Amino acid sequence: MSSPEQWTHPEPGGGPAATAAQPTKEQVLAGLRATNEGGAELVELLTPEGERVANPEFDKYVEDIGAEELCGLYRDMVLVRRADREGNALQRQGQLGIWVPLLGQEAAQIGAGRALKPQDMAFPSYREHGVAWCRGIRPEQILATFRGTEHSEWDPAEHRFHPYTIVIGNQVLNATGYAMGQRFEGKVGHEPDAEATMVFFGDGATSQGDVHEGFVWAAVYDAPVVFFCQNNQWAISEPTERQSRLPLYQRARGYGFPGIRVDGNDVLASLAVSRWALEECRSGNGPVLIEAFTYRMDAHTTSDDPTRYRLSDELEAWKLKDPIERVRVHLVRNGMAEPEFFDQVQLEADELASELRAYCFNMPDPPAERIFSQVYAEGNPLLDKQRDEYLAYLAGFEGGAH
Incomplete structure (x- = not known):
């Protein structure tokens, strides 16, 4: 035995x-x-205490990350967290229909987002505010989605970032199909223009059939897709151990491609592992599964109450692994940033929060015809007829069609 x-x-x-x-x-x-434990196979470059750990396999992927670059990653995480906290507050004040917090997952998202090249494509779920930030999408554009006034306020082709996907795991099929197209069109293996796709989902999505179907198709067609699973330990109210007997990254072996587990609270390790995985895909060796081992510090959404299913002791233990604090400690300990830098970042965060509030409170309601536009690539007679009938119906009320 x-x-x-x-x-x-x-x-x-x-x-x-x-x-x-x-x-x-x-x-x-x-x-x-x-x-639910990181284990010996967890890739970590920066400990929770802010100490740099040598890793012969992955150090080369962050050789270009000096003091200036690490300060940039710190700034990214602080601003994204502040935008997230503001989104949470705006929902509580009735300005948004719902909000999906990313608190605690900033390092995984910023590390992966900054690993993407301009030509790569990213497919999010509904929590990837940090990845969106890295793709040049402003938090205001995300607010419009959760207010229900826009399907997607950004051009997916321009930003190489697909609209948010609410159906759990569905984006994995979309991403796999897109990556298959990249291979069919010969966009793999020809640097520096080679492309890859990265798709983001949570540990709960790994129990969905769409995710496994995506794994199968990606393996069969050797699609250049990085499956980036943010294991934040809770699929709404179900812990990971209720979903899988083995660590999630080991599932990749059953489909015939590599799987790796990275400390998702370590932005440096998340960047290095994501760069490695994307290079594997661009060179024709994909797909790859990354399990970013992290923790959801807030509720699943603003309609969730995490105190009903998890203990405060667990939350306190993970606070000691805060992704932002470990970078701050590392910068201070190694003389890589002065107090003025941290003050400036905090000032930027305050200004961003103020801009978000002003934008949200003054966000105009879209015209009634908006629900018929920018849904299909081209119009059609049936849709046009429905639009005209609906607008005529609204015109019969006082104030007309607004």
């Missing part, structure tokens, strides 16, 4: 995997523990 370690980590060359029809109790427990 194989050991619990072999069951949990059946790496090539590391001994045989368990072969019993039913795993032992010890094997099951070992597997469940591995789903």
Whole structure:
């Protein structure tokens, strides 16, 4: 009988995997523990205490990250967090229909977002405010989506960033199909213009059929797609160990492509691993699954109450791994930033929050015909007829069609 370690980590060359029809109790427990603990295979370059850890395999992917670049990553995370907190407050004040917080996941998103090249394509779920920031999309544009006044206020082709996807896991199929197209059109393997696709989803989405179908098609067609799973430990109210017996990144082996687990609270490691994975895809060696091991510090959405299903002790433990604080400590400890830099970033964050509030309070309501436009690539007689009838109906009320 194989050991619990072999069951949990059946790496090539590391001994045989368990072969019993039913795993032992010890094997099951070992597997469940591995789903909610980082483990020895976690790629980490910056510890929670802000200490730099050498990694011969991934250091080369962040050789260009000096003091200035690391300060830039810190600034990204602070501004994105402040925009997120403002979105949360605006929803509570009735200005947004709902808000999906990213608190605690800034490092995973900024690291992955900054790894993307301009020609790459990104497919988000509904929480990727940090990735959107990296693709040049302003937080105001995201607010319009959650206020319900816009389908998507940005051009996906221009920003190389697909509109938010609300249906859990559906974006994985979209991204896989797009990546297959990149391969069919010969956009893989020809640097410096080679392309790749990165798709973002949570640990809960890994229980959806769409995600597994995306894995199958990507593997069969060797599509240049990076599956970026942000394992924030909770699929709304269900913990990861209720969804998977093994760590999520190990699922990739069953489909025939690499899987890797990175510390999702470490922006430097998230950047390095994402760069590696995207290079694999652009050179024709994709797909790749990344499991960013992080934690959702806030509710799933503003309609959720996390105190009903998780303990405060767990939240306090993860606060010690805060992605922004570890970068700040590293910058200060190594003399890479002066107090004036942190003051300036805080001032920028305050200004951004003020701009977001002013924009949201003064956001105009779209005209009634808006629900018929920018939905289909081209108009059609049936849609035109529905629009005309609806506008005529509204015109019968006082004030007309607004």
